[in-house]
Amino acid sequence: MTTDLLAFLPGLLTAIGGLVIMILGAFRAKKQVVVPSTLLFLLGAFGVAIWQASMPTSVAFSDMVRSGSFASFLIAIIVFAGIVTTLVNQEVMQGRRAHSPEVYAMILFAITGMITFVSSNHLLLLFVGLETMSIALYVLAGLYKNERHGVEAGLKYFILGAFASGFLLYGMSFVYGATGSLHFQALALASPEVTQTLFFRAGIGLMLVGFFFKVSAVPFHMWTPDVYQGSPTAISGFMSTASKVAAFGAFWVLLTPISFSVDASTQAGSGSMAISALYWISILSMVVGNLTSIAQQDLKRILGFSSIGHAGYLLMGFVVATPQAFTAMLFYLVAYTLMNLGAFAMIAHFERTFGWTDASMDQLKGVGRIAPRRVALLSLFMLSLAGFPPLAGFFGKYLVFSAAIEAGFVTLTVVAILSAIVGAFVYLRVIGQAYFEQGESAESQSVDPQKGMGWGMVIAASLLAAGTIHFGIDALMPWPSLLDWVNGFM
Amino acid sequence: MSYTTLFALVLLGLPAVGALTLGVGGLSNASLRQKRTTFGVLATAAVYIPFLATLYLGWNVFQSGAFTVNFGTFIDAGRWSVDLAYLIDPLSITMALVITGIGTLIHIYSIGYMSHDQGAWRFFAYLNLFIFAMLQLVMADNLLVLFIGWEGVGLASYLLIGFWFKKRTNTNAANKAFIFNRIGDFAFLVAMFLLLQEVGTLQFSGLLENVGMMSQDTLFWVGLLVLIGATGKSAQFPLFVWLPDAMAGPTPVSALIHAATMVTSGLYLITRLSPMFVLSPEVMMIMAVIGALTAFIAATIALTEYDIKKVLAYSTVSQLGFMFLALGSGAFVAAIFHVVTHAFFKALLFLGSGSVIHNMEHAIEKTRGKIKVGENDGATDLDPQDIRLMGGLRHSMPITFRTFWIGTLAIAGIPPLAGFFSKDEILMHTFSMGVGEFAGPLYMVLWAVGMGTAFLTAFYMVRLTATTFHGESRLDAALPGASSAFHESPRTMTFPLWKLAIGSIIIGWIGLPNFVVESLTGQEAHIHLLKEWIYAQAADLKVTLSYATEWALLAGSIVVATMGVFVGWRSYGNGQWEQTDNMLQARFGELYNTFRERYLLDEFYEKVVGEPVQWISKNILEPVDRIGIGGIVAFFGATTRVSGGVLRILQAGLITNYAVFILLGVLFVLAMMILGPVVGGTP
Helix, strand or coil: CHHHHHHCHHHHHHHHHHHHHHHHHHCCCCHHHHHHHHHHHHHHHHHHHHHHHCCCCEEECCCCEEECHHHHHHHHHHHHHHHHHHHHHHHHCCCCCCCCCHHHHHHHHHHHHHHHHHHECEHHHHHHHHHHHHHHHHHHHCCCCCCHHHHHHHHHHHHHHHHHHHHHHHHHHHHHHHHCCCEHHHHHCCCHHHHCCHHHHHHHHHHHHHHHHHCCCCCCCCHHHHHHHHCCHHHHHHHHHHHHHHHHHHHHHHHHHHHHHHHHHCCCCCCCCCHHHHHHHHHHHHHHHHHHHHCCCEHHHHHHHHHHHHHHHHHHHHHHCCHHHHHHHHHHHHHHHHHHHHHHHHHHHHHHHHCCCCCEHHHHCCHHHHCHHHHHHHHHHHHHHHCCCCCHHHHHHHHHHHHHHHCCCHHHHHHHHHHHHHHHHHHHHHHHHHHHCCCCCCCCCCCCCCCCCCHHHHHHHHHHHHHHHHHHHHHHCCCCCHHHHHHCCC | CCHHHHHHHHHHHHHHHHHHHHHHHHHHCCCHHHCHHHHHHHHHHHHHHHHHHHHHHHHHHHHHCCEEEEEEEEEEECCEEEEEEEEECHHHHHHHHHHHHHHHHHHHHHHHHCCCCCCHHHHHHHHHHHHHHHHHHHHECEHHHHHHHHHHHHHHHHHHHCCCCCCHHHHHHHHHHHHHHHHHHHHHHHHHHHHHHHCCCCEHHHHHHCHHHCCHHHHHHHHHHHHHHHHHHCCCCCCCCHHHHHHHCCHHHHHHHHHHCHHHHHHHHHHHCHHHHCCCHHHHHHHHHHHHHHHHHHHHHHHHCCEHHHHHHHHHHHHHHHHHHHHHCCCHHHHHHHHHHHHHHHHHHHHHHHHHHHHHHHHHHHHHHHCCCCCCHHHHHCCCCEHHHCCCHHHHCHHHHHHHHHHHHHHHCCCCCHHHHHHHHHHHHHHHHHCCCCCHHHHHHHHHHHHHHHHHHHHHHHHHHHHHHCCCCCHHHHCCCHHHHCCCCCHHHHHHHHHHHHHHHHHHHHHCCHHHHHHHHCCCCCCCHHHHHHCCCCCCCCCCCCHHHHHHHHHHHHHHHHHHHHHHHHHHCCCCHHHHHHHHHHHHCHHHHHHHCHHHHHHHHHHHHHHHHHHHHHHHHHHHHHHHHHHHHHHHHHHHHHHHHHHHHHCCCCHHHHHHHHHHHHHHHHHHHHHCCCCCCCC
16 A cells, blocks of 8 residues: 555645645635645655656556656656746736635646546546546636636636547547456557457547547647637646646557557558557648647737647657657657746746736737847747757757658658748747837836846746756767656656 | 867867857846956956967977877768867967967957947957967868868958947948858858868868879869968958958957958968869969969059058058968968968057057047037048048157057068068069979069069058158147147057067068078078978978079069168158159059059949849849749738638637537547558558
8 A cells, every 4th residue: 555655646745735725725825835835745746756757667556557767757747847837827926816825726636637647557547637637727727717718718628628528438438348448458458359340449539539639639729729828828838738748648658559559460560550540630730730820919829829739749759659759759748848838937927027918929029128038038948949959849859850750751750840840930930029029018018127037937937948958958968868868768 | 188188178168268258248247348357358368378278289299290189070971070170280380379379469459459448348259259260270170170260260250340330331341251251161162062072081181191082173173162262261352352341340350350360361271281282283373373463453552542451451461462472382381481470560560550540539539529519520520540640640659650660661571570581482482483384474474573562562561651650740730739639558558569569570580591591501401490390281392493593582572672661761751641642643643543443343343243133133033032932921821811810710719619620520530540550651
């Protein structure tokens, strides 16, 4: 029992943390108490996850839960995203009515769900984790319940999320019907006679729908820009990173063994059961995500479409499904988390500092003159998202693309590169808007623009910026790099 | 890590560290930027310490011969690879000593010169960047690393010419320099590609061992392309027009970059590849013609200029022409010798001119401050660089005056000052080629042009010096009372002047002509120290002249130089520049006007290159861009906007629409799952 609990320790910490914050909230605790306690629980979970990541994979709770190596590594990323979100959120939401202690409880519960999600080794637990995460996120998305966009975001996310969960559950029942088990291993070891059946295939397909919805792949993406726009900005950053890390991680473990078991029996070494679906959805996501972002005028919507495009690149890893693709995907998740959180954090900061009513591109005009260094930070994250060397985003793309080329997916890579170029245009436009356009709006703001970043933003932004730069070049450095670590998971 | 590697690292790395530290330091904090002297001292240290390291490395080379320092592989691209390697041999050490030694003096001078400039932090960061790039250039063991430095000095030069970027003409000058350099750089790049294809390596020793493998055609084209590259960087005809404009930068920059070091990098490159060039006499001939032509054209323009820095700029172009004449005559040692001596006296002259300009500016500003507004409108646009406003400065700035004269006599070629020895050696080699078999008569003509230019050099330099320092002050006429504000420059500025003046006197003695001793003792002499030092790198062609001829040439050089100084002094010694110039104009008529209008080269480029390019851009490329490419972009933009519009209609809060898309997606995924693998990666 103790080993079981220890294996799930990060999840326990965040769950207990969530409960503690709820109780603190009931006693009207001050933010000065709530935020540090949240951070304390998250830091504890982060430490445990990092420690567990250095250990080999083990199972607990009668094969229901995995921990160690890869799962714990993903948990560490998720918890890190939680820490940064808390740091940013406590600063940018200051003074708003929606800023209640329960926000942090919800963040902790969402993280608990994500941890359950990525450590699950059983479809039922996977569903429980996913729903725990989702419900907490529905609440967070609808925090601004007095604003039109806020209500729209919360409600849309909830209804469509429930819709997608239905498909996922339906698929699970199909798979259970075909194999008689919900254990990942049992699915992976299912005999070709079973996996060839329409029943099983349809089941996997329906489960994929739930997955695609969570990672906002096209055409299951349409909620994304609306929800990111309506949610509190720091929370949007959290949703766009942590929940995707969880979904990609969990489904990698679920899907790739099945795919391989199928291809081993049919055509030696090539093609998996879900490969066509993944292939086309990946292409659609990259192309639609990047192209549509051109037409956007709202920064948060741009980042929403950007996350759709990035989901496409990450799905490339699923299509290729080689060991290189696996490490590339893990690296990309780290890079994506850092730069996307950074971009959202900076926008959240500007929103607050300049009193923006919305995050439209026009607001950014002239901000580069008033706050050149902070815009430089935003530009750093934007450049990394665009894939400029020597930043983390570049190296992530490089790894994914080279894995795809090595596996022979040339067309896919060409499409990916072309769409990345389109995407780069959008990110550069944001930078150009901030630095080169004249704007009166920012200068005439009543809020003192000289007001700098608070301690939370400073810590968060410097962590993210340092990571974005460091992980772009650490493979070239003499010391052990992230890539070496990630390679060790195989 | 051995000591030599460590010292090489200091030599190559410290200026980069300096540039970064100063740049980041200045960028980070506005109050830090005010500590201009600190910036200057740090920058100087970042050049002086490498100078000491060069001395150590030089001692090592002297004792145990040349060696390379390899910092690992730079590029590994299949069939060829390039190392990040540096060559420490007599030639590179000689260049590095000039760069760091004179660089140090000019850094010290800049502390005083830039002490009132708000951008001093930027200035010193750029200067260090330049030193870093220049050292890359001369220490490189292969052409690619050299090219890094080559481009680096171009960048630093661009940044420094346009240093006072708020004035439009300065940025234009910077652009001009950059673009003209690019023309040369392009040719150099093509030469590298050719070499890589034909020989398969860019490393110097590998290249030079295999020059025999190359066909005569390849040798010619590679040589010609490298030569074009060098004419861009070293301001030779027809690409020299950028250098006079480059004087828009601060004067220390003109001294360091546009006189002493960067402009000699083309010469260095050709000397480094000299074993390849001597195999292609045609390229050598072209080089000699270009050199002599440049020397003569620039000297004639210098005769007519009134801007003190422009005269020096054209004089630099002219001296660089001499160096190219030396290269073309197979006198590689003499070329490098002239690089060294020229670095001293030209840096001295530029710094002296900077001192003069500094003084003039100060006097004009101070006096103008006393005059009531509207009282003297004519004085508002006085040019502190115009020698017509100078005169009589010998009283108020004695140090500048004396050192400037030393520089003038050195460049004029009066023995025993530095310029005499190197110039004499060059002309002797050209004469020797003139009695040779290949293109003899042509080289004879070039020798005559060289002698004429030597006379002109002495003449225009005395014109400049006399008009600046002698006679009576003419500034008073334009701005009454201004001459009372004259003063000598601060010690940080006069200290380098003296050091450089001493150098200009004695540096020529490292290259005493061997034949003088040989003809007297009848035995082989070794008093040309520089030749003994760099002989292995610079494969000189032998001079095949009798001692009597050599003595005659030596005497001829002295006579020509003395004549030039004498005639110059007679014509300008009492500040009578106006009468003399008018007299010259009357006597030479249109020819003089051609000099005065700088051979209309700028106008020629404007008409032949500028305007056609603009016409093509406006009438062909612009429509193609606007209608063709712009149309495509607009098409995609419109398409996405339309689809965005469609999406927006769908997204009007209607969740049902989203659900429909999800449903379509479900059908798509299911279809894919049932159809099975229809795409594959590895076969």
